[in-house]
Amino acid sequence: MHIVVCVKQVPDTKIIKINPKTNTLDRRSAPAILNPYDAHAVQEAARIKSRTGGTVTVLSMGPPQAVAVIKKSVEIGADRGYLISDRAFAGADTLATSYALSKALEKIEQESPVDLVICGKHAIDGDTGQVGPGIARRIDIPPITNVIEVSKINSDEKKIVVKRKQLNGYELIESQIPCLLTVEKEINDIGYSPMPNMIKAARYEPVIWSVADLGEVDRAQLGLKGSPTIVGKMFSPPRPEGGKKIEGEPTEQIKELMKLLEEKIDLFCFKA
């Protein structure tokens, strides 16, 4: 099995700061990390590899600093990684991102055929979840989103069975291989990385490709130029207007609340 995992470098949105004057992201305030869902994707690829044998390749698009997320992926269990990095990719929306990543995938495919592509359910910064299915369409393989378990995998028969999370429950889906999965966090637990992986990761130098390295690429479909969506204005989330504030002694407050609730008594359903 040759598994390719797409990994994105993202600012840690847990500690992100927004400049209230300009409503823009203060990038210095947030350290760049491997998108948490992608860490689970790499982990799952490594787990599948331990069952079927094969290779785990990671692929990222981003600025040169994004080599850090490839090294992190090697730490979790990837064998090797590619970063596609070029000014021409900058400002990409999901359509342009899936185009660029699919071109890199085609190049990887030429070296060694790809059986499975795994993406995170979404990236915590852009947070669209659109890139995975987009890549699947571009290289014409079926996408299965929101996967919580890889139940069966048969590389000889080229079949995979997975659990897909649904609104209330899950579906068991069988697919031909190759296909593309996007994974939820429940799919596995990430423990400490084994020492040999850490050593390998520390020394690992990912391959970096520019647009020119990707072969035949329609530059009009890349980056800002190739992006149909633009971010218009940014604004603080609207604060809804508050209602009635009741202050004072608890007994008095409750008296007043109960009086107000009398008017809304229909909201409670009493059984006579």
Added chain:
Amino acid sequence: MEENRGIWVFIEVTDGKVEGVSLELLGAGRKLADKLEVPLAGVLLGHDVRKISAKVIEYGADIVYMADHAVLELYRTEAFMKAVVAMAEKYKPEIFLYGATPNGKDLASAVATDLSTGLTADTTMLDVDPEKRLLEASRPAFGGNIMATILCKKHRPQMATVRPKVMKALEPDASRKGEVIEEEIHLEESEMRTKVLQIVKETTKTANLAEAHVIVAGGKGMGDKNGFMLIHELAKTIGATVGGTRDVVEAGWLPHDQQIGQTGETVTPKIYFAIGISGAIQHVVGMKNSELIIAINKDPDAPIFDVATYGLVGDAFEIVPQLIEKFKELIKEKGGEISYV
């Protein structure tokens, strides 16, 4: 681009029932259609779905584009995407909305790629500029810290997925008239690369939360797991379901499926108690559409008071026990039982 006209809504059907978000989108789509003076259409795919088309019209559509085919019985990206792309290429809508559900997001992403157009994800506010005929779809970004308006100026249709429970459905009107257009879609089971083997329903606490009539939610202000028992006690007294903030879940006071907010459940009960909850935006997005919100917090400046219908400023440990007593009295007075089923 000029030839693209009309607002479309993808109608998601589960077990023969239209998902709530699709009805909400018909309501939101109706407003956009009236502003642009164009028809509103529902896109209905499935097997034996003809009877559903009447409902789509009752909820605001002028047209239903329908594809009824055995291969469309259960949702699969490749089958649905083929049908939807064929319809969109034929009738050329200018705006196309989908619910931000697992299936809606999956489908919209695939369709946008094939139509080479823009797709705004997880929209929570929708508007349209009638002059430029431009959809203004706003969405929370960077973990809900900020809102961004996404525009798609040069490609059509303008597409967006929209979060459930943020738009309002219209009151159904059985006298509304509309047209049903059935499309012939060529699909072969043998060409499908995926198959749904089994559907497993899990009626967990999550489903309970989503359907709960009354929710008592607690936050870190309850101090510790023991203090949080007060939340359970109030809930038990008034027959409510218990929920909490992410911090409470992370502290291990509640299981993850009872988390309310951006990364938990979105809820719309009739009554929502927020006790010892500060009201961070990531929590508020998950509960702000509740009909009546009662907040108890000792900090008068806590942002939760901005969304609360009634806000009690004070110590939960003084207020809640008294509240429980008062409710017990009230329930006794009204007949001895409270029930929402």
